Amino acid sequence: MKLAKRVSALTPSTTLEITAKAQELKAQGYDVIGLGAGEPDFNTPQHIMDAAYQAMLAGHTKYTPTGGLATLKKEIISKLERDQQLSYEPTEVIVCNGAKHALYTLFQVILDEGDEVIIPTPYWVSYPEQVKLAEGVPVFVEGKEENEFKITPEQLKAAITEKTKAVIINSPSNPTGMIYSENELKALGEVCVEHNLVIVSDEIYEKLVYGDAKHVSIAQLSPELKELTVIINGVSKSHSMTGWRIGYAVGNKTLIKAMTNLASHSTSNPTSIAQYATIAAYQQPQDAVEEMREAFESRLNIIYDKLIQIPGFSCIKPQGAFYLFPNAQEAAVLAGYETVDEWTKALLEEEKVALVPGSGFGAPNNVRLSYATSLEQLEKALERIQAFMEKKM
Ligand code: PLP
Secondary structure, three states: OOOOHHHHOOOOOHHHHHHHHHHHHHHOOOOOEEOOOOOOOOOOOHHHHHHHHHHHHOOOOOOOOOOOOHHHHHHHHHHHHHHHOOOOOHHHEEEEOOHHHHHHHHHHHHOOOOOEEEEEEOOOOHHHHHHHHOOOEEEEEEOEHHHOOEOOHHHHHHHOOOOEEEEEEEOOOOOOOOOOOHHHHHHHHHHHHHHOOEEEEEOOOOOOEOOOOOOOOHHHOOHHHHHHEEEEEEOOOOOOOHHHOOEEEEOOHHHHHHHHHHHHHHOOOOOHHHHHHHHHHHHOOOHHHHHHHHHHHHHHHHHHHHHOOOOOOEOOOOOEOOEEOOEOHHHHHHOOOOOHHHHHHHHHHHHOEEOEEHHHHOOOOEEEEEOOOOHHHHHHHHHHHHHHHHHHO
């Protein structure tokens, strides 16, 4: 069957591709270690699951308002006040079916054909595809490794044309784990204000920050920046709730109203019981969030030191999220491969370790390892990578 142009232009997700290949090998009986996961390996905290069950028993199994339950919007507003000292009205909040869906809906309502969106590389795989689905044009700006994969105000300025509508900032970043400092955000913000750009601030990894690093939202930095920014966040990564599909967008009320109209004709509302679970996630103590963060940080510290010992690997230590994004170009060459993609494929076939090649994130010299898996598995994976390199050199 002939499909619409808009879907034939979609690039399949490299993360899902490698996961599928790893699953195929697993099904053949191989002991595969997958470090491709984009989700916490912990179960959702018990009190959140209890709240969902209680919601079902209480009959909250029906449609809800499209933009989310009033109580949930209130909790999101309190969270933003508590964590970011930002104040919003309920009309400035929409609850969606995950942060991914919030982003999708946002691009649908702000982009006309040919409008450009500046996407710093390395980027999360869905940004360019979502922009294209809204008939927009992704414009990539390289976050150079020597600048911790971050873009500079000069680079941003140089990429702006009369068609530029928005810029995406994802801090902490997937895949690099880097965080923009307050000063860096201020400098980028000045350019955005000057050119009246919508700032899409994806803060989904906000709660996963390590060492001295601190998460700041660009919306906090001035009233002008707050007006231009749409904050995207959710509970998938912070509360280990990826399967519940609750995320949200917060920003200008006209834009949120348009997003709500669109959602009313596409999803009607996010799942009612997942919304009740999210109310509990925000209302009750955040101990579980902190416990998970500590577990990620301790894994990071252990495996980072081991990773940089592997021949041909160099890696900037991540400040947040749960990914390492080493440069493996030299490792590929040492092992006799022309590209990191080929090296990654051979590693999976020969040593049964699944990493995600950086090419899918716009950074072909790197690979992404997720440490959202047990320390035992992580250490075993690193031993196998080490053995693979020794065998090949
Ligand atoms: N933004 C980034 C940078 C992500 O890595 C992810 C998930 O992998 C999302 C958004 C989507 O999160 P959600 O599960 O809330 O849709």
